[in-house]
Amino acid sequence: MLQLPPLALYIHIPWCVKKCPYCDFNSHGQQGALPEAEYIAALLRDLEQDLPLVWGRPVSSIFFGGGTPSLFSAQSIGAIIDGVAARLRLRPGLEVTLETNPGTAEYDRFEAYRRAGVNRISFGVQSFDDGCLARLGRIHDSTQAEWAVKQAQDAGFDNINLDLMYALPQQDLPMAERDVERALALQPTHISHYQLTLEPNTLFHARPPAGIPEDDLAWDMQEHCQAQLAAAGFDQYEVSAYAREGRQSQHNLNYWQFGDYLGIGAGAHGKLTLPAEQAIRRRWKRKHPAAYLDTAGRPESLGGDELIAIERLGFEFMLNALRLNNGFEIAQFEARTGLPWSALAEPMEHAVSRDWLLLEQGRVRCTELGARFLNDVLDLFLPSE
Known part of the structure; x- marks a missing residue:
């Protein structure tokens, strides 16, 4: 018999400053002022539409992903969290993660995000090599990345993830090791370390960049960097996730343990257990922000809704x-x-x-x-x- 697993909430904010050439997520380059108030209202209508599927169930984690959620003001992020708390039971002390681009970081915002209820920051650093960052199309450099992490720590955040990629265009083994070394020097609590892949429907897939490392070199990078992380006290608990003791990502653990999650926002996916029907449902929302804003909270907002065979x-x-x-x-x-x-x-x-x-x-x-x-x-x- 199916039993109810923990329930998480994923909130998708689809805008970013510029679409990266390797990114296959539902993200859209910012053009003009963001419709923050309209999007918040749409998110809450979206959530209310899904509420009957999860009545009475507590939420164990919240994750703001994107896109670049940190393009939204702290006031807007706080309004979303407050709106969620008014409609769902939140477990005391639940993990609330905000994905952040170092190129959009501001010190006073970190303090305000923490006051709004965010207690974990995930920085999309990707590399500390300025040449690699340029070839990846990132809008920040290594100095901005280090500054942003330190500003978040000074603002009181003690649970910080750094995303790092390896097997980057024109990257060699010492460069990959230096990235890990510089990440460790910032004393994060969690590091996500994963290989660059050329995903379909991306610019890199259509026009692969020169100098992508061969498979054997990519494997050497993975092994050497794993050894560095282990020596620094980071436990590898998942294929690409490393954490200090007690600092595993609770939200992502729930995914990997086949837990349930509501997904609200443009293109957001959800997976829900239905014990009465002895079935598991997946549903997702329309991807384009304009279409989502027009239909959120109505059946037309669904991009799909199906039971897993x-x-x-x-x-x-x-x-x-x-x-x-x-x-x-x-x-x-x-x-x-x-x-x-x-x-x-x-x-x-x-x-x-x-x-x-x-x-x-x-x-x-x-x-x-x-x-x-x-x-x-x-x-x-x-x-x-």
Whole structure:
């Protein structure tokens, strides 16, 4: 039987100063003044439309993603948080994360964001090499990145994530290591360290930049940087996430543990467990900001709404849970999919026999080999057509 997992709230703010050539998120370059008041009203109408799906359930984390949510004033972010709190139960002390571009950071805003209820900042640094930043199309340089982090710390934030990318155009191994070294010098509590990928529908995919490192070099960067982070006391708890003790991203952990989340905002996705129907629903909102603003709170605002097919539930769970270094408990799989463990007997047998997965004391996790070939592991759990 399906059991209700924790519930998180994702809030999408789709505007940014300039679209980066590698970005495949629903983001749109800013043109003129942002319609902050109109968008806040649309978000709250959107939330009210979804409320019947989550009556009485407490929210365990809130995440403002984008785009660049820090383009919105602290007053606007506070109004959104207050509007959410008036409509949903919020767990005491819940994690509230705001994604921030170092190129849009201001000291007085950090203090105001903290007063508004934000208690975790995630900086999209990507690199501390000015040449790499220019080739990525970022609007900030390394000096601005370091200044922004220090300003947030001075304003009282003690839970800070830095996003770093590796295998960047014209990057070599020492450059990747220096990025990690400079990130560690800023004493963040969390680092997301992930490889640049050329995603479809991006400028980089259409016109790949020169000097993308070969796979062997990218693997060396990953291994060396992992060793640096481990030596500095950062535990790798997910494929690309490293944290000091007790500072894992609670919001992202909920995703990886196949928890539930409401998604409000242009293009936002949600996943909700419906015990009465013994089903799991995914729904998402229209992507373009203008269309979203026109329809928010009405059925026309939905870009899609569907139940996950039973035969795909095992794959959907594994797609998330196998990213975690500690894996998952069999009991958690059964509670969050409503399936018996025997539903995965055949692919599990293949994965264990190939030394890709380890099953011991009711817990499943990837081996070192399985982590390296995670996509091949996941292919085993795809339902046959």
